Amino acid sequence: MPSGTPSRRRGRPARRDAPDGPGARERILEAARAEFAERGYDRTSIRGVARKAGVDPALVHHYFGSKERVFETSIEKPFEPVMRVPDLLAQGRDGMGERLARHFLGVWENPATRAPVLALMRSALTNETAAALLRGFVTRRLLERVAGDLDVPEPELRIQLAVAQLLGVAVLRYVIKVEPLAGVDAEEVVAQVAPVLQRHLTGA
Amino acid sequence: MPSGTPSRRRGRPARRDAPDGPGARERILEAARAEFAERGYDRTSIRGVARKAGVDPALVHHYFGSKERVFETSIEKPFEPVMRVPDLLAQGRDGMGERLARHFLGVWENPATRAPVLALMRSALTNETAAALLRGFVTRRLLERVAGDLDVPEPELRIQLAVAQLLGVAVLRYVIKVEPLAGVDAEEVVAQVAPVLQRHLTGA
Numbered sequence: 001m002p003s004g005t006p007s008r009r010r011g012r013p014a015r016r017d018a019p020d021g022p023g024a025r026e027r028i029l030e031a032a033r034a035e036f037a038e039r040g041y042d043r044t045s046i047r048g049v050a051r052k053a054g055v056d057p058a059l060v061h062h063y064f065g066s067k068e069r070v071f072e073t074s075i076e077k078p079f080e081p082v083m084r085v086p087d088l089l090a091q092g093r094d095g096m097g098e099r100l101a102r103h104f105l106g107v108w109e110n111p112a113t114r115a116p117v118l119a120l121m122r123s124a125l126t127n128e129t130a131a132a133l134l135r136g137f138v139t140r141r142l143l144e145r146v147a148g149d150l151d152v153p154e155p156e157l158r159i160q161l162a163v164a165q166l167l168g169v170a171v172l173r174y175v176i177k178v179e180p181l182a183g184v185d186a187e188e189v190v191a192q193v194a195p196v197l198q199r200h201l202t203g204a
Numbered sequence: 205m206p207s208g209t210p211s212r213r214r215g216r217p218a219r220r221d222a223p224d225g226p227g228a229r230e231r232i233l234e235a236a237r238a239e240f241a242e243r244g245y246d247r248t249s250i251r252g253v254a255r256k257a258g259v260d261p262a263l264v265h266h267y268f269g270s271k272e273r274v275f276e277t278s279i280e281k282p283f284e285p286v287m288r289v290p291d292l293l294a295q296g297r298d299g300m301g302e303r304l305a306r307h308f309l310g311v312w313e314n315p316a317t318r319a320p321v322l323a324l325m326r327s328a329l330t331n332e333t334a335a336a337l338l339r340g341f342v343t344r345r346l347l348e349r350v351a352g353d354l355d356v357p358e359p360e361l362r363i364q365l366a367v368a369q370l371l372g373v374a375v376l377r378y379v380i381k382v383e384p385l386a387g388v389d390a391e392e393v394v395a396q397v398a399p400v401l402q403r404h405l406t407g408a
Contacts, residue, residue, distance in 0.1 A: 164371075195403070199403075
């Protein structure tokens with residue numbers, strides 16, 4: 001780039017270009033995800049989110065109304081991978097556990113997709129309101145949709161036990177980083193976990 | 205109690221009786237667990253712990269030297285139930301998964317034993333130093349002890365996968381409180397989880 005040309009990050013509107021323009025809503029959500037991740041739910045404020053997004057706090061209120069609603073909307077993006085679970089289940093019983101294990105490990109292996117999920121988990125583990133919002137989201141967006149796809153008794157309980165296995169692996173492997181689990185190849189984890197998920201989802 | 209008699213809590217030295225007496229070390233650890241639970245690792249300070257314990261900060265330094273060491277020592281008590289895992293494994297392969305599941309559910313079902321474990325988990329999930337201290341503790345105190353008791357390949361990895369299942373159940377059932385998992389009887393959870401733990405620990 002010749003010197004003197006103003007630099008501009010690719011693929012992202014310059015922060016001050018149009019503070020209340022069409023990019024503002026997504027910029028606010030991005031700032032909110034960063035703030036919730038960094039400071040936790042309790043210490044994140046609408047004012048802080050607005051400052052980080054380079055907009056007036058009134059604009060955050062205009063779009064979302066409350067901190068709860070900012071949080072709830074900001075978790076939609078980290079939840080995108082979870083939204084693909086119904087498709088994975090709909091591909092049939094055979095290999096269901098393996099597809100689910102490989103999908104989740106893929107999300108967690110990639111730092112870019114891991115960060116927002118981890119931030120969300122931290123908020124939910126340290127604040128009751130965040131936990132309640134996540135609970136509502138999981139119930140409405142995931143459990144109610146997939147329960148009909150599993151032809152077993154208590155499908156929702158079974159999905160939760162499978163998710164519990166994956167969640168625990170994520171905590172020990174990527175957060176606490178305990179060896180050997182943190183260091184083994186992702187495919188070995190898939191191989192160990194897939195039969196357990198299959199058992200939870202379709203029975204022994 | 206006749207009026208005029210000074211009240212005194214049973215089984216616990218009165219706070220100001222002997223601030224640096226033999227009860228002081230345990231009182232500091234109790235204050236530390238409360239502070240880590242309430243404020244998280246980052247925002248807990250030796251000064252704050254000392255204030256809560258009713259002692260001089262110098263006494264905390266005298267006993268523990270650093271915040272890291274206060275944390276590491278304070279997690280010994282919430283870890284007591286985990287310390288019983290080697291005994292549960294040593295009772296033989298048959299029913300190993302069920303014993304482990306029932307033991308852990310028992311710890312989490314009781315609010316008194318749940319609180320310190322949950323506090324520890326919150327610190328480890330939100331702070332790298334706390335995660336590293338917990339990792340070292342788990343490795344030295346648990347994994348190195350039990351690995352020899354399991355006559356399977358990769359015993360440490362298998363224990364971690366079993367613990368992952370239990371940890372995930374704890375998060376969904378007791379922290380996020382997602383239904384139906386949060387509401388079913390503990391014995392139903394034991395019944396669902398025991399075969400999975402057995403599989404992890406002793407093979408298919």
